[in-house]
Amino acid sequence: MKKYRCLIVDDEDLIIRSLEQFFESHTGRYELVGKAYSGQEAASLAMKLKPDIILTDIVMPGMNGIDMIELLKDQLPRTVFIILTAYSDFEYAKRAIRMNVKDYILKVPLSEADIFGTLDRTSQTIYEIEAKENELSKLHTSRLEHMYRFRSQIMSALLQGSIQPQQIPRYCDELKVNPVLPDYCCFVIQFDDYALFQKRYGQADQNIIRYGMLNVAEETLSAKAAGFVCEIKDHQMVGFVAWPSMDNAAEVHRCCIELGNELIVNIQKYMNQIIHVGFSRSHHGWETVVEAFGQASELLGDVYYLGGEGHTYAKLPFSSIQPGDVGMMKEWLQEITNKLLPETKLEELKGKLSRIAHYAEEHRIPQAQMSALIRQFMEDVKQKIVVWKLVADPMPYVLDDTIKFEEQWKRVLAYIEDCLSQRHAPVRTEISKAKQYIEMHIAERLTLDDVADYVNLVPSYFSTLFKKVENENFVDYVNRRKIEKALALLKEKDYSNLQLSKLVGIHNERYFCTLFKQLYGLPPQKFRKTYL
Secondary structure, three states: OOOEEEEEEOOOHHHHHHHHHHHHOOOOOEEEEEEEOOHHHHHHHHHHHOOOEEEEEOOOOOOOHHHHHHHHOOOOOOOEEEEEEOHHHHHHHHHHHHOOOOEEEEOOOOOHHHHHHHHHHHHHHHHHHHHHHHHHHHHHHHHHHHHHHHHHHHHHHHHHOOOOHHHHHHHHHHHOOOOOOOOEEEEEEEEOOHHHHHHHOOHHHHHHHHHHHHHHHHHHHHOOOEEEEEEEEOOEEEEEEEOOOOOOHHHHHHHHHHHHHHHHHHHHHHHOOOEEEEEEEEEOOHHHHHHHHHHHHHHHHHHHOOOOOOOEEEOOOOOOOOOOOHHHHHHHHHHHHHOOOOOOOHHHHHHHHHHHHHHHHHHOOOHHHHHHHHHHHHHHHHHHHHHHOOOOOOOOOOOOOOOOHHHHHHHHHHHHHHHHHOOOOOOOHHHHHHHHHHHHOOOOOOOHHHHHHHOOOOHHHHHHHHHHHHOOOHHHHHHHHHHHHHHHHHHHOOOOHHHHHHHOOOOOHHHHHHHHHHHHOOOHHHHHHHHO
């Protein structure tokens, strides 16, 4: 049960003490939060305490009770007044009643039954008013939610082409928008990190926050200009704003930036969410909405490369952005894949990878294209690593299109580093020693028996163990490492095929060339001319 907060006002100490005693026996329903001995003191105290009910004498020195009520009734519209009066003050009482004072109590004699009978009637009135206000508030909220949902459905259908622009006027009464869309700028509000938003909040909380953001956005817009806002996707809202001077491009641009910044500040302040806002150029009519939305959305592509704080983007009337060369970036990534070798260190690749990242950020390669390039590059790297057979099973990579470029690129670097470090190879001690021996004697003729003897294992068991651990038989492994060593030598100096074969312990030149071609697709000299 609600407890009603009360303030008593009278210049007679005896009356104040009597009222205090009465309230002590009714603490379950009424709380005496303050007392005052004059109208001035009561007015000041009431503004601080904001009581539900004020019981006040009429005749007091200085500011009387009627003047105090006149002063407070506009400041405290929810507070209900009860006056304390003597028979001689009845004319004052009638004046108070005309001022919508709820009731009055005779001071002589001061009856507890009269006091709390009046308080109970007053509290019931307060309860009924609050209940009616809550009902009206729920009805208003329900209508508002219906309007927001309907706007969202209609605008989404218009942007997707499900309905045509000429059909919009028939819905305008329910949408509460102008049937003729005047000169306007379209703006799109987008979460900074929607994936993080989904992880941080449950579905019910997400819906509440988005609804709150929509209300904040509408209030911010209505304080600046005419227009409206609605949801179109979980992570985006779209708005339309008509400025007073739509024919002044510079002024429109300034107003858009100002509105965008206020939206960012208010939504972060009240809803604790970071957003970005993109504005289109000036447009006219419902038939231009799709184009305007495309312009505003295009500017938000920069969010893929930025973050941390909200940003506002506004389309200048004749600005043009030079797009990056996606084909050239694809060639750069393919070049890295082609030159990726078992002996390659990540440090050797960082310069080229850094150049690619810088180019993507500088030229704002669209997110969809950049994500596709990264995904293909990582798949090519995986296939190259698998061919080496140095890594038993390259780690699976996850490329989420909802994350930003910086995080995507970190995953690329981590994946390459992990593959090159061979952290996934399940190496037994004996096999590790055998591989070290092979590397030390790569220029010699290596036999299974010799290496098995070096690691103190029976040749047949060593052969089985080697195949199990390396997923490759001993002879194939030795031949592959010899050819890989030959490639490394070929990069350092222009050796002949015969020289190379001898340097890696394969004394049959033709056999050496056959092995090289099997591994790299071309004989040594053709490979050098083509790739080196």
